[in-house]
Amino acid sequence: MDKRRRRQIQVTVNGQSVRREVDVRLTVADFIRHELFLTGTHLGCEHGVCGACTILVDDRAVRGCLMLAVQTDGAEIRTVESLAQGDTAHPLQEAFQDHHGLQCGYCTAGILMTLVDFLANNPTPEESELKNALSGNLCRCTGYQNIFSAAKDGAERLRIEEHSDDDIRR
Numbered sequence: 777m778d779k780r781r782r783r784q785i786q787v788t789v790n791g792q793s794v795r796r797e798v799d800v801r802l803t804v805a806d807f808i809r810h811e812l813f814l815t816g817t818h819l820g821c822e823h824g825v826c827g828a829c830t831i832l833v834d835d836r837a838v839r840g841c842l843m844l845a846v847q848t849d850g851a852e853i854r855t856v857e858s859l860a861q862g863d864t865a866h867p868l869q870e871a872f873q874d875h876h877g878l879q880c881g882y883c884t885a886g887i888l889m890t891l892v893d894f895l896a897n898n899p900t901p902e903e904s905e906l907k908n909a910l911s912g913n914l915c916r917c918t919g920y921q922n923i924f925s926a927a928k929d930g931a932e933r934l935r936i937e938e939h940s941d942d943d944i945r946r
């Protein structure tokens with residue numbers, strides 16, 4: 777094995793510190809799937825088009841197939857596995873379930889992580905803004921209307937949760 781092609785990285789993944797030596801050509805999507813066995817993140821096109829591989833790196837949605845694992849050294853990564861708390865689904869996951877916002881589910885992790893970033897920065901989006909935010913995630917099953925309904929309702933659920941957390945803190 778050529779040592780020059782390997783680098784040590786340290787990342788925080790879903791709250792856990794991880795140190796690994798990785799091939800410098802390994803994408804972060806392959807790193808989290810094959811080295812950390814977090815297989816909720818999917819790969820579709822593998823060249824930045826479909827959005828299935830979307831994860832958060834330092835709270836921003838990125839395409840895991842376009843970023844190298846070595847580029848995430850020192851960063852905080854969140855994958856879809858971070859959303860549910862034990863048996864309690866994340867409000868966005870509940871909304872997608874209730875609105876049938878998925879069929880095969882292949883695209884869903886990427887859509888959810890895209891929305892986590894988008895709604896954190898724009899919790900009360902216009903419909904056009906929400907559609908635009910979803911436009912980089914391709915789905916071959918649902919026809920998009922249910923995804924949009926789920927995203928809209930999920931945004932509302934997140935706002936309600938945020939307000940109830942504020943009430944508890946008061």
Ligand code: FES
Pocket residue numbers: 818819820821822823824825826827828829830839840841842
């Ligand atoms: S697999 Fe990364 S954008 Fe399609």
Ligand code: FES
Pocket residue numbers: 877878879880881882883884914915916917918
């Ligand atoms: S639910 Fe099958 S690709 Fe989106």
